[in-house]
Each structure stands twice: as structure tokens, then as C-alpha cells.
Amino acid sequence: xxxxxxxxxxxxxxxxxxxxxxxxxxxxxxxxxxxxxxxxxxxxxxxxxxxxxxxxxxxxxxxxxxxxxxxxxxxxxxxxxxxxxxxxxxxxxxxxxxxxxxxxxxxxxxxxxxxxxxxxxxxxxxxxxxxxxxxxxxxxxxxxxxxxxxxxxxxxxxxxxxxxxxxxxxxxxxxxxxxxxxxxxxxxxxxxxxxxxxxxxxxxxxxxxxxxxxxxxxxxxxxxxxxxxxxxxxxxxxxxxxxxxxxxxxxxxxxxxxxxxxxxxxxxxxxxxxxxxxxxxxxxxxxxxxxxxxxxxxxxxxxxxxxxxxxxxxxxxxxxxxxxxxxxxxxxxxxxxxxxxxxxxxxxxxxxxxxxxxxxxxxxxxxxxxxxxxxxxxxxxxxxxxxxxxxxxxxxxxxxxxxxxxxxxxxxxxxxxxxxxxxxxxxxxxxxxxxxxxxxxxxxxxxxxxxxxxxxxxxxxxxxxxxxxxxxxxxxxxxxxxxxxxxxxxxxxxxxxxxxxxxxxxxxxxxxxxxxxxxxxxxxxxxxxxxxxxxxxxxxxxxxxxxxxxxxxxxxxxxxxxxxxxxxxxxxxxxxxxxxxxxxxxxxxxxxxxxxx
Numbered sequence: 001x002x003x004x005x006x007x008x009x010x011x012x013x014x015x016x017x018x019x020x021x022x023x024x025x026x027x028x029x030x031x032x033x034x035x036x037x038x039x040x041x042x043x044x045x046x047x048x049x050x051x052x053x054x055x056x057x058x059x060x061x062x063x064x065x066x067x068x069x070x071x072x073x074x075x076x077x078x079x080x081x082x083x084x085x086x087x088x089x090x091x092x093x094x095x096x097x098x099x100x101x102x103x104x105x106x107x108x109x110x111x112x113x114x115x116x117x118x119x120x121x122x123x124x125x126x127x128x129x130x131x132x133x134x135x136x137x138x139x140x141x142x143x144x145x146x147x148x149x150x151x152x153x154x155x156x157x158x159x160x161x162x163x164x165x166x167x168x169x170x171x172x173x174x175x176x177x178x179x180x181x182x183x184x185x186x187x188x189x190x191x192x193x194x195x196x197x198x199x200x201x202x203x204x205x206x207x208x209x210x211x212x213x214x215x216x217x218x219x220x221x222x223x224x225x226x227x228x229x230x231x232x233x234x235x236x237x238x239x240x241x242x243x244x245x246x247x248x249x250x251x252x253x254x255x256x257x258x259x260x261x262x263x264x265x266x267x268x269x270x271x272x273x274x275x276x277x278x279x280x281x282x283x284x285x286x287x288x289x290x291x292x293x294x295x296x297x298x299x300x301x302x303x304x305x306x307x308x309x310x311x312x313x314x315x316x317x318x319x320x321x322x323x324x325x326x327x328x329x330x331x332x333x334x335x336x337x338x339x340x341x342x343x344x345x346x347x348x349x350x351x352x353x354x355x356x357x358x359x360x361x362x363x364x365x366x367x368x369x370x371x372x373x374x375x376x377x378x379x380x381x382x383x384x385x386x387x388x389x390x391x392x393x394x395x396x397x398x399x400x401x402x403x404x405x406x407x408x409x410x411x412x413x414x415x416x417x418x419x420x421x422x423x424x425x426x427x428x429x430x431x432x433x434x435x436x437x438x439x440x441x442x443x444x445x446x447x448x449x450x451x452x453x454x455x456x457x458x459x460x461x462x463x464x465x466x467x468x469x470x471x472x473x474x475x476x477x478x479x480x481x482x483x484x485x486x487x488x489x490x491x492x493x494x495x496x497x498x499x500x501x502x503x504x505x506x507x508x509x510x511x512x513x514x515x516x517x518x519x520x521x522x523x524x525x526x527x528x529x530x531x532x533x534x535x536x537x538x539x540x541x542x543x544x545x546x547x548x549x550x551x552x553x554x555x556x557x558x559x560x561x562x563x564x565x566x567x568x569x570x571x572x573x574x575x576x577x578x579x580x581x582x583x584x585x586x587x588x589x590x591x592x593x594x595x596x597x
Contacts, residue, residue: 019504035218036330037286038117038352039277040226042090042269044083044129045313046073047296048322049304050228050263058302060264064290064326071288071328072375076407078344078386079294080407081313081320081399084131085391086293086345088222091132091150093349093366096461098388104134104159106150109144111364113349114151117220120358126152127207128224129178130160154184156206158199158226165190178226179233198236200226204269208276220352223273228262230297231255235265259300284331287355287375289348292337295320310424316390318423327375329355339374340407341382347371358415385448389462400466404448409438411445411515413463583591 048054052061053068054075079086084103085096091112092099099110106112126147133144146162147155158178161169162185169176169183176183182199184191186206194202211564232255270290275282296311296319303309312319323344327333346368353360354370373380385406392400402413410418410425417429417438429438434575453460 009560026045029475033276035121035357036220036355037221037277037282038122038355039221039223039273039286039288040090040113040348040352041273041288041290042087042128042222043226043266043290043292044227044229044265045294045297046228046263046292047294047311047313047319048324049294049302049309049319051324053323053326058304059260063274065269067270067274067290067328068326071326071333071336072377073336074325074327074336074341074343074371074374075338076342077291077323077325078321078388078405079292080388080390081294081316082393083293087131090291090293090345090348093346093360093364093368094456095346095367095387095389095456095459096391097456097462098365098367100391104131106132108149112150113352114147114220114222114354116151116332116349116358116360116364117356118151118153120356121218121356122356122367123154123214123217123219124152124222125154125207125210125219126222126224127156127203128158129226129229130155130157130224130460133160134166152222154187154210156184156191156203158182158184158203160185162189179231180231200265200269204272208272211273211276211280211282215282218356221273224293225266225269227266228259231528232258232262232297232300234258235261237261237265237268249503256300259297264372287327287329287352287372289325289327289351291325291345291348292323293345294323314392314399316388316403317425318397318420321388321390327351327371329372329375332376334377337377341371341380342384342386342406343371344368344386344388351375352499359403385445387448387452389459391462400469402449402463402466404445404452406441406445409441409445411442411449413449413466417442417445497580518560 050059050061052059053073073274080089080096082103084105085100088094088100088106089096091114092110093107093113094110099107101107114124114126124592130147132150133146146156147160161176166176167187174183178199180195180198181196182202184194184199184202191202203226207221210219210221235258238258238261274283274288277286277288294312295315298311298315301310310319312321316318323345346366347370348368348372349364350360350366350368351372354372360366367382368384371380371382374382385404387402387404390400390403404411405420408420410420416425418425418427419429419438431439431442434442434526453463453588465474
């Protein structure tokens, strides 16, 4: 239970904050009787393919499926392909080029939908995964914000560590568990006595308590769920068959089933929210939005509409950036329907402000556009394209990009054009291959991109940074696609690595493969991964072996860093990596073979 003194303290802070609000802000408020409640539910790493209502047969989501029968489903919603950028965009209503600074961090100088709703008289609470205040490595340079700084009076959170608690937990040898034996923090500090408990159930119980305690006041509940993020472990609903729950569950057959069970349990917890709203007769006066932060973890794949659908988290393709979004505004949503308006997570803040009849203060600098009219079965004013700056992080830096898309085509800032039907982006459309339709789309999207550069100078700065960054990169083999405009496109390539291995007899490289079958031909070397030789029995495809090759390594849809170690170095010999990418049915595949010298 949430301690009473926390609510008294929060209430005092709220009254103090309201007393100092500008008159223009207060004028934007509605009367208490007319204010609707707002619930925003954000699933974690649960992609488009995980919902029964969107064509999936492997997953069970009965509560969400029932919800879609009385709500509006938006299948054209984009997130950033990674957690923190999406959460920053969702909470602030701004594009990532404006306020994203680093992973797991939001600068407290930025206002969120929590601030907007609290300052307008709403009771505010956040329960689940935070990941907005974890800049502990650079504490001297970056100021961490608390949930209260971002407008949330009440909270119970995973991935939130006030003060130096994250360092203390690390020193104590404990892990920041999110599921079994979780480490959670609320207004009182670390939540005690959580041994053998399940984190997602605890935060769901806290969210239900929040509704109970505020049933007579307008409230804003932000519920960023911990499910169904890796590690893929059992849930309280899983038939364990003697398998003990382990927060570091092995990536085996159980992990895949566990993921499906996690999605099912997430649906159950969402059902609890619906039941609680109906118990207090609040359902017909509540805006409920359900969405996700990005695509599914790339280590899993499932059948989707009779095809294999690979998890695409961290990739800007459809499987990484397209997310489900389903919304209902109580009795004001008159009938269920599918609406194909182009929207992204930045549109959520202006939509909830619209529902609460609030004017967004200028300081918020919102880039979003309300889709509330569509939720109310009205036409609205849908935007003609989606703009996305994806900052990416660390080892995924090469996926950093800018794109604009409409319903039919997607244009990257480096000039690559894809049909939206090409969900894995395996077939770039070159200008000399343009049809009248693709040529028209290219011109329209290029204008949209150029207009965006003119409107947002910071976006133009990010474009220039990306260009400079990739000019400095060394790509050894580029097959199928490249960030560099002057690259040719190949289905096979060969790289001389002799000079790289002369000094120490070892050379490292990375295969960054999006899809297709990758065959790597190597002679007179040992192929190592994580310092261990790859098993020939497992990876050698004899039917494809080329004369003189020691290995043929085949992989699908993965990123792997390898080392080549010469067994008997001969200074008179030329050493090469040869690679070929094949895509079923003769389609072009995409892979980057990147030098790591």
C-alpha cells in the first residue's frame, strides 16, 4: 500500500505548485465536474505482431482484443525503435532531435504530460518502468530528475534509483531485477520484502490502489509496463513444469514460450485496469490509450499472417518502429473502427490535453498533433507524413537515421526510398527504377524532409552529424544497402584483409545482417566468436562449400562480431573474406560487413 504521508506530502507540493501557476495556465483548466480521467498504458518491447486483433494467432490477448471491439485501432503509428527515445517522445510530445540527450535519461528541464496534468489539477501517478533518471555515470554533468520533477505525485517504479542507490545496489551484489525478486522504488524509498514476488503484479496492484484512492478526483495514470522486456522468464500464470523462475532465463525453447506467456500476462494486468475503472463507474469518462515503445526483441520470431516475423527492436524498419495503438474516450467513442491516420508517439501529449480541454503552454514546444477527433469517430485533420529522427545508441550507432514516410513510401535522409509494403526494406527503389507513382512520392517526401530541415535547424544539425559520422566509418563489405550515397549495391563481395592480419595475425569484423541467408567463405583461418572457435559441424554447409574454404558460416537475421585468426601465416599469401547474401524467392537481402580495425 502507498503510505499516507506520501500523499500528504504530494498534496502539499501540488497546492504549492498551483499557487504559483501563471494565470494563463489556470485559465486553461476545466471545472472538476467536466474533467475526464486519462490512462496511458505503454507496453515494453511488445511489437505490432503480438496482438490478436492485428492478425496474430500465436499470442493470446483477450482483454486487448475485447477492448478493440469498442475502441479505435490505429495501425499506422510509429515509435522510435528503441525504449528511451520513444519514452522521451511520448512523455514530452517532442521529436527526439529536440530533447534526447542520452540513453535512460530525460533532462528535468523538459516538461512532460505529467507536469501538464498535475499543474491542471489532476492527481498523477506513474507505475512500472521509469528509465528516465539513470545518468549515474556522469552525475557531475547531468542532473537527474525525480518522478515528481516530471509531474508525478505518486509512483512505484523499476529502473528508478534515487540518489546513489543504483551504485549501492551494485556494490551489494544485487541485480536490478524487474520480474522475480524485483528491485522497486516508491515515494518512501526502496520497496521492502519482495523476495519471491513478481514485479509486474506489484506495480499493477499499486496502479489499482491509485485508482481506488482517486476515484472521486480527476486523475492521470501513466502505466509504462515492464512486460514483455527481456529476460524472458515465467510468469505467475506459466505452467512451470518443474522449471524454477530465473531472472536470467536461458535463451532456449523455453524463452520463446515464456515471451508469449509474458504478453498474455500483460494482457491480464491491462484487464485489471479496465475492471477497476468499471468498478468505480469511471470507464465511460476515461480516455484510455494502449501502445508500445518499440518492436519486439530481435532474438525472437513468430508466425504472422502466414509469414515469419522477426523482432526488430533497435532497427528503423517496420518491425522496429511500427507499434500498435488503440484508444477509447469513454462514451465519446461511439463505435469501434480501424483508423489509418498517420500518428506517432509525440501525438499522445496533445491528444490527452485535447481530451482534458487544456491549452498546452508554449514552453512545452510540442511537435505532436491531437488525434482525439479520430478517437471520437470524427475526421480530424490527419497529418500527411510522419517525421522521425532516430538517435540510436552505442553499438547500434550505425542505425542512427532520419526518415519521413506516408502510407505508401518511406524516404531516408540519405536518399533511400522503400515501398511501405517492403517491410524488411530489402528492395531499395533507385531513381532510375522509379515508376510514376514512386517518382511522385520521392518528390513529395523529399520536400517534406527539406521543409523539416528549414523548420527545425536542430534536425539539420543532426543530419550533418550523421553524414560526417558515416564518412569516417570504414565499411569492408557492404551488401544490399549502404548509408553512403556513392556505394554500389552488391549481392556478393570479397574483401582483402591481408594487411590487417600481418601485424598480429588476428582481425575482427562485424556482420550486421537484417535478413536473408549470409554465407561467409574463409580460408586458412580459424573463425572465432567470443574467443572460441566456431563449431564446424554446426556451421559448415558442405553443399555450399567453395574450393579452398575452411568455413562457411551461415546466419539469419542477427548481428555477430567475429575474429579471424591465421593458423599458419604465409607472407606470400593473400587472405580474404568472401561473402554472399541470398534472399529466398530471389529477393535482394541486406547486410553490412563492417571493419572493426
